[in-house]
Amino acid sequence: MFENFTSFDIITQSDPSVSVHGIRGGSGPPLLLLHGFPQTHHIWHRVTPQLVQDFTIVALDIRGYGASSKPSGIAQYSKTVMARDCSVVMENFGFTSFFVGAHDRGARVAHKLLVNYPDRVRKAIFLDICPTLAMYSKTDFEFATAYFHWFFLIQEAPLPETMIGLDPRKWAELFMGGRHAGLAPFDAGVFEEYVRVLEDTDAVHAMCEDYRASASVDMDEAKDDLEEGRLIHCPLRVLWGRHGVIERCFDAVREWKDVAAPDVNVDGASVDCGHYIPEEAPDVVSQNIKLFFR
Numbered sequence: 001m002f003e004n005f006t007s008f009d010i011i012t013q014s015d016p017s018v019s020v021h022g023i024r025g026g027s028g029p030p031l032l033l034l035h036g037f038p039q040t041h042h043i044w045h046r047v048t049p050q051l052v053q054d055f056t057i058v059a060l061d062i063r064g065y066g067a068s069s070k071p072s073g074i075a076q077y078s079k080t081v082m083a084r085d086c087s088v089v090m091e092n093f094g095f096t097s098f099f100v101g102a103h104d105r106g107a108r109v110a111h112k113l114l115v116n117y118p119d120r121v122r123k124a125i126f127l128d129i130c131p132t133l134a135m136y137s138k139t140d141f142e143f144a145t146a147y148f149h150w151f152f153l154i155q156e157a158p159l160p161e162t163m164i165g166l167d168p169r170k171w172a173e174l175f176m177g178g179r180h181a182g183l184a185p186f187d188a189g190v191f192e193e194y195v196r197v198l199e200d201t202d203a204v205h206a207m208c209e210d211y212r213a214s215a216s217v218d219m220d221e222a223k224d225d226l227e228e229g230r231l232i233h234c235p236l237r238v239l240w241g242r243h244g245v246i247e248r249c250f251d252a253v254r255e256w257k258d259v260a261a262p263d264v265n266v267d268g269a270s271v272d273c274g275h276y277i278p279e280e281a282p283d284v285v286s287q288n289i290k291l292f293f294r
Helices: 079-092 105-116 132-137 141-146 159-165 168-176 188-198 201-214 217-227 245-249 252-257 282-292
Strands: 006-011 019-026 030-034 056-061 098-103 121-127 236-241 266-271
Touching (some): 006 079, 019 079, 030 079, 030 105, 079 105, 079 217, 098 105, 098 282, 105 121, 105 217, 121 282, 132 217, 159 201, 168 188, 188 201, 201 217, 236 245, 236 282, 252 266
Parallel strands (some): 030 098, 098 121, 236 266
Antiparallel strands (some): 006 019, 019 056
């Protein structure tokens, strides 16, 4: 599936038991790819073949997901910590300046990466996301209904962990298949990878901790960033699914402009698909990466 890619595990903090897993391949300027919930780097399997001739690709399993470490504690999943993981990995390969493509939860990590390491990221593309603070603070009935998992997964452990663990496959089928396109966008083998991760109780707990962090420490950090003028300083493009929640509930470009410096170019457009853009519309993603990062 990822031909000519090599896998790696890199220690990203003082605790040698905590590492981030990923794959690397291709040639050209470095491109970091980050996935969403409840997925892994496998979301990019239809995108990477179109990019390996143009970019050196590093695709991670973000902390708590896939084959990456799953340390205990909400603080371990603050987006500051997860952004540091990304910075350490890229620096380990000698990449001190790079592009970023990120979907869903990965784009929340990438948002903090752009804010905390403004000299590292040249340009970024975010997929089907608005800033966490904006989405929580502007929650209405329609958003809460469509994104029920934002409020389910943050419940005190072990409630959501127990409910998902009763039948991980059914959870994946109903949750991921309950969006616009059903299960049709997912390659059968890749979907099995997602199910396998959901069958890991440590992974499910880590994913819940990721969401709990977003509803607590990440919100506090986002407020502090705005109050202290820590903003995005690189060009940003946002793509969102025309049949998804971002289209219905938010002005994505406006929300991202609100957390970017005034002189930063922020643009975006809807894509004729649902939430899982890298798997539903890989050609559109690849084309935008090639053109915007040129």
